[in-house]
Every structure is written in C-alpha cells, then in structure tokens.
Amino acid sequence: MVIDRLNDMRLFVDAATLGSFSAAGRRQGLSPAAASACIQRLESALGARxxxxxxxxxxxxxEGQLYRQYCQKALTLLEEAEQQLLAGHQRIKGLVRLSAPSDLGRNTLLPYLDEFRAHHPE
Structure with a gap:
C-alpha cells in the first residue's frame, strides 16, 4: 500500500509545484483524467482534502501544505538513498594492464599507478 502511494506522492508534489493536475500528469506520463483520479484516490486514502x-x-x-512538506522530505530521502546505492556500484575495480618501455614505466608511470591504486584499491 505504501509503495503504491509513492507514485501518488510524486504526482501530488508535481501538481502542487506546477499548479495543475494536467501538467503534473504529463510529467508523470498520465492523462489529465488519470492524474485527477490519482489525486482523488490519495485524498480518499488520507481522509483529507x-x-x-x-x-x-x-x-x-x-492539510495539503503539511502533506507536501512530508512528501518532499520522503522523496528527497529516497532519492539520496538511491544515489548512495548507485555510487557504490560505480566503483572502479579490475585488473589494469599497460604496455610501455620499462624506463617510462618505472620513471613516469609508476607514481601515477600507485596513486590510482590508492584511490581505487579494488
């Protein structure tokens, strides 16, 4: 039930920001009628206009102003959580192979490779 309400919350915040159910619906990929029905369903579930x-x-x-504050906080927290999880998957890892003359490798590339490995141990 709470997961179903997440899209309703997004639509509600968009409608409050844009001042239009139609515009909010377009942003969410919904028809104006579907957007209006979604808001009515949300109001019914909350028992508040x-x-x-x-x-x-x-x-x-x-009541709408109060609910918008909480919705905005919840949506922001979810977005931050997703960004944190995605950042964890974007780590650089694996084997690095280079082909270079030995003098260039020892004298020039080695300090850069050591620094790279310090930043990306995996």
Whole structure:
C-alpha cells in the first residue's frame, strides 16, 4: 500500500509545484483524467482534502501544505538513498594492464599507478 502511494506522492508534489493536475500528469506520463483520479484516490486514502479546486486555479489546503512538506522530505530521502546505492556500484575495480618501455614505466608511470591504486584499491 505504501509503495503504491509513492507514485501518488510524486504526482501530488508535481501538481502542487506546477499548479495543475494536467501538467503534473504529463510529467508523470498520465492523462489529465488519470492524474485527477490519482489525486482523488490519495485524498480518499488520507481522509483529507489536499487541494482547493476552482476553474481558474489549484491551491493547496492547509492539510495539503503539511502533506507536501512530508512528501518532499520522503522523496528527497529516497532519492539520496538511491544515489548512495548507485555510487557504490560505480566503483572502479579490475585488473589494469599497460604496455610501455620499462624506463617510462618505472620513471613516469609508476607514481601515477600507485596513486590510482590508492584511490581505487579494488
């Protein structure tokens, strides 16, 4: 249930930022009707009205402002966690083979290779 709500939260934050369900839906790859239904489902699940809707404007309610703060924090934390995990997979590792004359290797390349190995021990 919480995982299903993650996309709803993203859509909600986009709608609050862009001021439009249609624009938020386009950003998420949804039709305007699907975006509106998603927000209605979220409001129903929370038991709170998140937006004041008029024909000219979309505005957050007090509950919507509070929920947006928490959604923004949650989405930011998830993004940071994903970046940390991805950074762990981007380590440089493996065997390095070079072909160079021995004098060039000992006198020029060796200090660079030692520094490289210190930064990338794997």
């Amino acid at each position: 998140l937006f004041e809707r008029t024909t000219r404007r979309l505005r957050l309610t007090e």
